[in-house]
Amino acid sequence: MMSLLDYFRITKTSSASLAKERLQILVAHERSSRHQPSYLPQLQKELLEVIKKYVNVDQDAISFNFEQDENQETLELNIVLPDHQAKNF
Amino acid sequence: MARIIVVTSGKGGVGKTTTSAAIAMGLAKRGHKTAVIDFDVGLRNLDLIMGCERRVVYDFINVINGEASLNQALIRDKHCDQLYILPASQTRDKDALSQEGVGKVLEELSKDFQYVVCDSPAGIERGAHLAMYYADDAFVVTNPEVSSVRDSDRMLGLLASKSRRAERNEEPIKEYLLLSRYSPERVKIGDMLSVNDVQDILSLHLLGVIPESKSVLTASNSGVPVILDEKSDAGQAYADIVARYLGEERPHRFIDEKKGLFGKLFGGK
Numbered sequence: 001m002m003s004l005l006d007y008f009r010i011t012k013t014s015s016a017s018l019a020k021e022r023l024q025i026l027v028a029h030e031r032s033s034r035h036q037p038s039y040l041p042q043l044q045k046e047l048l049e050v051i052k053k054y055v056n057v058d059q060d061a062i063s064f065n066f067e068q069d070e071n072q073e074t075l076e077l078n079i080v081l082p083d084h085q086a087k088n089f
Numbered sequence: 090m091a092r093i094i095v096v097t098s099g100k101g102g103v104g105k106t107t108t109s110a111a112i113a114m115g116l117a118k119r120g121h122k123t124a125v126i127d128f129d130v131g132l133r134n135l136d137l138i139m140g141c142e143r144r145v146v147y148d149f150i151n152v153i154n155g156e157a158s159l160n161q162a163l164i165r166d167k168h169c170d171q172l173y174i175l176p177a178s179q180t181r182d183k184d185a186l187s188q189e190g191v192g193k194v195l196e197e198l199s200k201d202f203q204y205v206v207c208d209s210p211a212g213i214e215r216g217a218h219l220a221m222y223y224a225d226d227a228f229v230v231t232n233p234e235v236s237s238v239r240d241s242d243r244m245l246g247l248l249a250s251k252s253r254r255a256e257r258n259e260e261p262i263k264e265y266l267l268l269s270r271y272s273p274e275r276v277k278i279g280d281m282l283s284v285n286d287v288q289d290i291l292s293l294h295l296l297g298v299i300p301e302s303k304s305v306l307t308a309s310n311s312g313v314p315v316i317l318d319e320k321s322d323a324g325q326a327y328a329d330i331v332a333r334y335l336g337e338e339r340p341h342r343f344i345d346e347k348k349g350l351f352g353k354l355f356g357g358k
Contacts, residue, residue, distance in 0.1 A: 014279025020286045
């Protein structure tokens with residue numbers, strides 16, 4: 001239940017500013033993925049599988065970045081390797 | 090050559106048909122011969138908003154299929170002789186709209202009309218795609234609400250990539266923001282995204298703000314485009330939008346709260 005104090009508190013974040021913040025993040029993300037080729041998610045998944053065969057990394061350790069300018073398209077792949085790189089087979 | 094305007098939004102229920110009817114009427118009232126086309130095959134409603142539902146004989150798909158001529162299908166508006174309505178088919182399969190067929194109808198209309206307003210269905214399916222494909226200008230109708238803003242941004246992506254202008258590498262479609270169902274009172278207390286918030290997110294040229302208004306429902310009840318209700322705030326907002334689109338300078342209204350008598354007396358500016 002909302003207390004009387006809450007009711008009079010003026011400093012609480014408005015729902016509109018929350019909406020704006022959420023939308024700005026979402027729209028920026030959706031815009032950046034708009035120009036990516038449609039095969040990218042699949043490529044990302046398969047590359048990750050291959051890398052996992054050799055190095056013990058989790059999903060978060062890999063980031064993909066696709067960039068496009070007039071002359072070329074660049075696919076950048078960043079892997080943060082764990083301290084002990086090689087898997088023990 | 091006609092200028093082709095698509096009225097689009099992605100999300101349903103934000104006011105596309107209300108807007109299409111109002112701006113088509115506004116352009117026609119100002120002496121520009123205008124046609125307004127309903128692209129919502131299977132769920133036509135523009136006829137109802139325009140008040141010509143009982144005069145529909147042939148429709149858009151009859152024309153595409155060659156079962157009726159364009160002149161037979163076009164309905165002349167009863168309020169303005171410069172305005173014609175091309176209704177959607179209520180019964181046919183929506184696949185009956187073909188890109189080639191739509192292109193032919195628009196080309197024929199272009200010979201005789203100055204503006205063609207395409208009322209897009211909601212969603213991103215065939216009808217919505219074809220409504221925007223041949224457009225020169227896009228009126229993106231958005232409500233100050235998260236899902237509508239997100240969907241509008243999605244439509245901007247499609248306008249930039251899936252249109253004839255994009256495919257031919259021509260000058261891109263001109264995009265305009267129409268912010269509808271706006272409530273300055275709710276914006277003031279932080280309950281609703283403001284015009285500036287929405288512009289910050291979408292970075293679109295603002296053509297006008299349409300306030301949340303009772304007159305929109307009464308206009309649709311009686312089948313008269315709301316722009317003809319010249320006393321109403323929504324009607325005036327649409328009149329401003331048409332004027333701005335035609336290149337006139339009009340200060341933006343309906344962004345700030347309406348002041349009551351007390352506010353008018355003591356509120357300063």
